[in-house]
Amino acid sequence: MSASDLLNLSLCEVADAIRRKKVSSLEVTRACVARARAVQPSINCFIALEEDDALKAARAADRAIKVGAKLGPLHGVPLAHKDMFYRAGRVTTGGSKILRDYRPTTTATVAERLDAAGAIWLGNLNMAELAANPTGHNEHWGHCRNPWNTDHITGGSSSGSGAAVAARACYGSLGSDTGGSVRLPAAANGVVGLKPTYGRVSRYSVLPRVWSLDTVGPLARTVRDCARITRVIAGADKRDSTASNEPVPNYERLLDGRIKGVRVGVPQNHFYDEISDDARRRMDDSIAVLAKLGARIVRVKLPDLEHLYHLTNAIGQVESATIYAKWMRERPQDFSLVVRTRTEAGYFVPAVSYVEALNARPRIAAEFVRAVFDKIDVLHTPVMTMSVPTLAETEPGGTGEVMSMLARITRNTRPINFLGLPALAVPAGFSESALPVSFQLVGRPFAEDLLFKVGDAYQRETTWHTQVPPLQCTEAVSSRRATAAPA
């Protein structure tokens, strides 16, 4: 099998091939390393490529197969992750200048679980500074660029995750989603991304952005791949009091392509406001595919989501201002304009208003779920209503432009974080400018299984997820720490 053929396999396919000894983990990891080096100069998706450690782990994975060891579901598969999941003693930058040499003393539960499942840690990926920008700009480590067109944004904040998975530099990636940070880069790069239910996945030793809204989720090329990673990382964790004790299903076992009778809701308000013509066409096409599979399409009127957007900001601004307070006081110049601007407002929101927003959350979530999910099983919406913008179009010229830019991009994703619901971004084709367009499926709390089932059924009928970005590749990276370096 050629390196290109290997890299075009899905995560589940390559895991299966490794397990059946059709290919070694070492071959696969070498192919990923070569691809990562080749695409890095164009898209800048890595902050650190851990080549030596990854190849060593791959050799160990192959030895384990040879001696008949018990194998985990990700055995020997190279993954790379947003640079925010702590591993004791290893640098985790959070895409920031401030943490460029930060070596945490603890290891994230999700990192331990990936390791226990046999995954290879290929490296740490670029991300928006401190997970706080939905475009993928990063003035400290260099902007991450969209593999479908490098003038365009990757979306963020899990920018490197979306770009690296789309560019075939790894088979899957962990990102985090506080207001759209998994779904936006998944959508902009044409890969699948899950924002799980709040509490479904442990946040222990994950760089914090907004405690009450942060979720950790996978990005990969297929829904099945995301289902596999989610099963590995989800579940109770004694070290994170917000991690839920709800049992974790075997998501993959439920993927049978059958969605006859599933009620798919199409919103009549909010999500389609100011949508571009080609994004609307892709939404209509994807709804038609689901209808052809037997889903019942139901038009639904939703409760006000604009209001939820501002409540999300009330929580997000105050918590992030608290988290960054020391640095905002001592080294404000080391933050980018976007992060500084959106953090500042948190200092002036009264404590009572912040708690009022938190206190309203259970009631509003209940009202929303009952109003919507008593009529439908999943909600289908565009992730973004515009074509993926360019880096230049989304570079704010001053503090006055930041909040409107953020609102434009995260309008359809941020309210879902307030509600805490799971949402799955699925590629649905391309815009007239040949950039990916995606829909998101939103479900009841802990309905990840149903989202995977519907998304997987859609991918069985379509080939968008098999398209490969037309990247020009050049060999370049030579050091363990990849080309990106703080400015």
Place this chain on the structure above:
Amino acid sequence: MQNEITTELIRLMAQQLRGLEVSEERAAQLAKEVARVNDAARSAAADNGFNDEPSRYAVMLVALKS
């Protein structure tokens, strides 16, 4: 329930509560943003009950499963 938050208030809070200097122009931007989220929170709170509390959120998510 639109409440005006003044530039002056933001500047005073910045100085006296946080020890921060904020320009007149930036304070005006912050005043608008804070007014938006503050109004949203106050408006939401109008329907909050006496016995509501934020920690019910995790329990509520489980209760809403199906």
